[in-house]
Amino acid sequence: MVKAFFTLCIFLSALFTEGQSIRVGAKHFNEGYILSEIISQLLESEGYTVERKYNLGGTLVCFEALKNNAIDIYPEYSGTLSAEILQQPQLSYQAINLALQRNFQLEIAKPYGFNNSYALVIKKQLSEAKNIRAISDLKTHTELKFGLSYEFLKRQDGWDNLAKRYSLPHQAVGLEHGLAYQALDQDRIELTDAYSTDGEIAKYNLVVLQDNQHFFPEYEATSVYRQGIDTRIKDILSKLNGRIDEQRMQRMNASVLFDKKTFEQVATSFLIYEGLILKRQAERKSTINDILQKAGRHLLLTFSALLLAICFSIPLGVWLYWHPGISKSVLYFSGLLQTIPSIALLAIMIPLFGIGVVPAVVALFLYAVLPILRNTLTGLQSVDPLLKKVADGIGMNRFQKIRFVEFPLAIPIVLAGIRTAAVINVGTATLAAFIGAGGLGEFIVTGLALNNTELILRGAIPAALLAIAVEFGFGFLEKWWVPKHLR
């Protein structure tokens, strides 16, 4: 009897945790993936279902997502929280935790055990040849070409303030962090920013310049989550406290980047080595299935946005056709939308719609509106005026005129607009990965972050094929739908 009750309790609690899905976020760079994957696998080994929201586009996207309850946990660095989020550089770990609790009802775990501070790196040869050991030595070497990651250029604890502190006169060019080492190796730049745990430091034979004026705050890695999260999860996460030191992290980074292990494998080996799990629980998807699944998601994003845009833009186009006075300003406004860079538009979506499919579809929808709207309007306007007169003369009201005469004759032009929108969407949807919406962009973003060409192609080739297929598909649709004498 007691035993039966006990079993039931276990069953129920298992059922309870089973039903709970924990959403783990990750910043889109190598270390971010590894740490998030460690958290995910650890939670899975404890019976949780984990939704992986990787490839989130940078600190603010992750933090906004956490704040807006679009993810539950993600790994972050104390220095980043202090400078970027709390806008008070150099806060102590304790103070950061308190401020997060007070201002955002968020909380951080104890540090994982490594400090991944920002660092400036140059080639060892150069360091020796010019005797540059510390950041302050750079002042007299104004000829050096600085190539800094976009994020570093923007940050509070980044380039601007660093240059001020050390009085550096250099001009810096921005580039993608994943490409910086290659640029350095090929002498296209001579200095870049890096993280002190980067696997490349050893590989490319670089040296970290000493931060002799202690400009960079500490970057202790740890998990951030909402205060109210299940205490059982906090307990599980606390197993990672102090487990990972800098060398460990460098090695893990290096084995993904240079030993071509996947970050899933690296996370698994770490957890097994530490005795935290016995073996990887979840099955591995085959590459083909993975591609198909992501392509499916890609099409879903593209076509649901396209469908919404069609349902919205065509009636709006008709309405504008009837009210030519305002059509100019509406077209101008939707043209303006088109000029917002995709990444920025996606970022704007986060506070409004969180992360995931919804904001991505909304953003894609906004991009698809203009081509369809513009073509609907021009299509209707370019119908032969004689036929419009005949339609009037027969006694059609304006709805009948649209339905029987103007719209049918505008279809080829409208269709061309839809086709343009679809092709734009297939391309832009690759960026949806940045806000956790999935799709083929996952491969591309991960591949860029890991500097893994094979992974980039795994996303880029199907995306290009999709774009071509869409182009042909619409061509075919037009052939089939629009009789020859109207084309």
Add this chain to the structure above:
Amino acid sequence: MKIAQLLNVSHSYSGQPAIKNISLGFEEKKITTIIGRSGSGKSTLLQFINGLIKPSAGSISVFGKGLNYKEISATRLRMGYMVQGTGLFPHFTIAENISIAARISSYPLDVNQRVRELMTLVGLPDSFQRKYPFELSGGEQQRVGICRALFLDPAILLMDEALGSLDPITRQEIQSEILKLQRLEPRTILLVTHDMREAKILSDYILVIDKGEVQQYDTKEEVLQRPANAVVEKLIEASVW
């Protein structure tokens, strides 16, 4: 009682006067030919009647009531209109073009039968029904246009150079069809032309206009025998040889 009436009607296209203060009425169930040189204002005058053009000044009444431009659709359904040029809808078949009015108003009778009836009337073979306008010659297209205008059996038929691009023989055939039809079920027909021979054959009344002004408006016989001025004379002379 005139079926359509113009009172002090003037019209300008962006400042250029096209119709200058015309007042007249059209006789019910008669064929009136509006004749004049190119640019004299014939098409403009015709389109006053079905409200496609609203005159800059003056008033129009049709069927005994002033035209209500806000609810003009219902009035237009009672008028057949053949635009200058064929104006067939390229995306509709011949049968669909002819019966388009059935789609915008409730048509109580058998649509297909009406289409066949009209096509026979103007001498188009049944096999044309499923063709598209681009597959027909210009003259055939004009005959389709006549069918379309007649579909709802309108009380007023407005024809703007409807028989323009027909060969002389077909033109004669259609002309006698119109006359035959007019004997069987007379209706008001306003027919724009610049060909006095056509006016001679078809008209009960002739309205001659030039530079937007009425030169003469009277019965055919009156106009032909006693032309009011040199303009009318010239038009008649031009058709003799």
